[in-house]
Amino acid sequence: MGKVSIARVDERLIHGQVMTGMSKKSGANAIFIVDDEVAKDDFMKTIFVNAGGRTGLAVKILSQDEAIKYWNEKQFDKFSVILLTKNIKTIYELVKKGLPVNELNLGGIAKRPTTTYVINAVAIDKAQADMLKELSNDYKVTVYFQSTPSSSKVDLDAALKLFK
Numbered sequence: 001m002g003k004v005s006i007a008r009v010d011e012r013l014i015h016g017q018v019m020t021g022m023s024k025k026s027g028a029n030a031i032f033i034v035d036d037e038v039a040k041d042d043f044m045k046t047i048f049v050n051a052g053g054r055t056g057l058a059v060k061i062l063s064q065d066e067a068i069k070y071w072n073e074k075q076f077d078k079f080s081v082i083l084l085t086k087n088i089k090t091i092y093e094l095v096k097k098g099l100p101v102n103e104l105n106l107g108g109i110a111k112r113p114t115t116t117y118v119i120n121a122v123a124i125d126k127a128q129a130d131m132l133k134e135l136s137n138d139y140k141v142t143v144y145f146q147s148t149p150s151s152s153k154v155d156l157d158a159a160l161k162l163f164k
Contacts, residue, residue: 002076007083007091007101010108014051018107021149022082023057030058030079032067034094035086039063064090068097088124092131095139104135104143118159121147129163132156
C-alpha cells in the first residue's frame with residue numbers, strides 16, 4: 001500500500017531542489033502532480049515529467065478525479081508520494097474526498113491584491129486560511145508554511161493570526 005508522505009501547494013509545481021530535499025526528508029519515491037489543467041495538456045505533462053525525472057523520483061500527473069480513483073482502487077500502489085497541487089482549493093477538495101494527507105506544506109503562492117504574505121514566498125487570503133483551518137481541525141492535517149526544506153517553518157496558528 002502506498003501513502004502520501006507529504007502534500008505541498010506550490011504554483012510552480014516541480015522545483016528540482018525543493019523536491020530533492022523534500023524526498024530525502026519524507027522518504028518519498030514519487031511525485032504526483034494533481035492538477036486538472038496540466039493533466040489535459042500533453043506539452044505541460046512532458047515538461048513536468050522531464051523536470052521531475054531529474055530528481056530520480058517517479059512522476060505521475062493526474063486530474064483530481066484520477067487521483068481519488070487511484071487512491072480508492074489501489075492506494076497509490078507502493079508509491080510513497082509527494083503530492084503537489086498549484087492551489088489550496090485542490091488539496092482541500094482532495095482531502096474532503098478521502099485522500100489521506102497528514103502533512104501539508106505551503107511553499108509557493110504568489111502575492112495577489114486580496115492576499116496577505118504569511119512568509120516571503122506564500123500569500124493567502126481569508127477564504128484560503130479558512131480552508132486550511134478546516135483541514136487542520138476537521139481532518140487533523142498538520143499545516144505549515146515553508147518555501148524550502150532548509151528554511152524555517154511557520155505553523156498554521158501563527159498564520160491565522162494575520163486574519164483576525
